[in-house]
Amino acid sequence: MGYKIVFFDIDGTLINEHKEIPADTIKAIAELKERGVEPVIATGRAPYFIKPLAERLGIESFVCMNGAYVVYKGTPLYKREIEKSSLEALVKLAGEHSHGLVFEGEHAFFADKEDHPFIIDSVNSLKVDLPGYNPEYWKTDSIYQVFLHCESHDEHLYENLHSELKLIRWHPQAIDVLPAGGSKAQGIEALLDKLGLTPADAVAFGDGLNDKEMLDVVGFGVAMGNSHPELLPFADYVTTHVDEQGIRNGLVEAGLL
Known part of the structure; x- marks a missing residue:
């Protein structure tokens, strides 16, 4: 063919x-x-x-x-952006466990924590610039993907979000978070x-x-x-x-x- x-x-x-x-x-x-x-x-x-x-x-x-x-x-x-209600639930849960998040918009990306070691290690592995710091970015801009920074033994903490979000690991300390499906x-x-x-x-x-x-x-x-x-x-x-x-x-x- x-x-x-x-x-x-x-x-x-x-x-x-x-x-x-x-x-x-x-x-x-x-x-x-x-x-x-x-x-x-x-x-x-x-x-x-x-x-x-x-x-x-x-x-x-x-x-x-x-x-x-x-x-x-x-x-x-x-x-296809992630719904604000889903982001709010993710932000709340990640905050409870001190897991860093990086929000990816159309033209820029920002972290919700400064100098988080997991964020630094995973983003550096991509050979790109580190994100800026703006924990409110998800509230003001369309977000299409999020990096959730946690190790595999903590993934179970996010099981209740699986109906709204899809999680795919790409680094020992980082997971891609997408809209469900x-x-x-x-x-x-x-x-x-x-x-x-x-x-x-x-x-x-x-x-x-x-x-x-x-x-x-x-x-x-x-x-x-x-x-x-x-x-x-x-x-x-x-x-x-x-x-x-x-x-x-x-x-x-x-x-x-």
């Missing part, structure tokens, strides 16, 4: 553990574009975290914040609908727990060789490691290179 569009996760997929884009990945995406197939970033990151990488790869469209915020060639086309797949479907395409027309590459729905919904889902083991059952193909031409080999298997 002639796939028309490819969605790429960032961390562990387009970039390696050193947050570098392998040279062959840059070349493979350039070749993909030359063949008339559109590359799109699909990431848990906010749009202001990915600009340098996107510019280097020549990618203009993004499914960000795990599907809650979608941009096509510079124009936002889908937004949110996923990259939701944002991808919104973008495909805009382009007059179906999920069957798409390929997706990922490596993490937040990539399950994305790999499951598209016509051809590729898990990186360095993927979380729980992602593998959702993939149609497991390619090689991100540093071992994983992107190229997956594109070849999909018949795109």
Whole structure:
């Protein structure tokens, strides 16, 4: 089948553990574009975290914040914010346990605690600037995703919020908090609908727990060789490691290179 569009996760997929884009990945995406197939970033990151990488790869469209915020060639086309009542419940519970929160809006992100070690460690792991401090930010702006900073043994404290919010761990000290039912797949479907395409027309590459729905919904889902083991059952193909031409080999298997 002639796939028309490819969605790429960032961390562990387009970039390696050193947050570098392998040279062959840059070349493979350039070749993909030359063949008339559109590359799109699909990431848990906010749009202001990915600009340098996107510019280097020549990618203009993004499914960000795990599907809650979608941009096509510079124009936002889908937004799904977290309800204020859900944020209020999260803020109250996290405050009771001294767990730091980072609120991600459309253009900026702010923490509700200053110099919280878990916030510093997790955000630094992304190789981006640390958030500013504004504990009231969630009240005044639309929030599309939150980082909840706690360790795995404390996750059970948030079980009562699962009807309103979806929690996905991405770091030993940090969890992505999304609207209930949110996923990259939701944002991808919104973008495909805009382009007059179906999920069957798409390929997706990922490596993490937040990539399950994305790999499951598209016509051809590729898990990186360095993927979380729980992602593998959702993939149609497991390619090689991100540093071992994983992107190229997956594109070849999909018949795109």
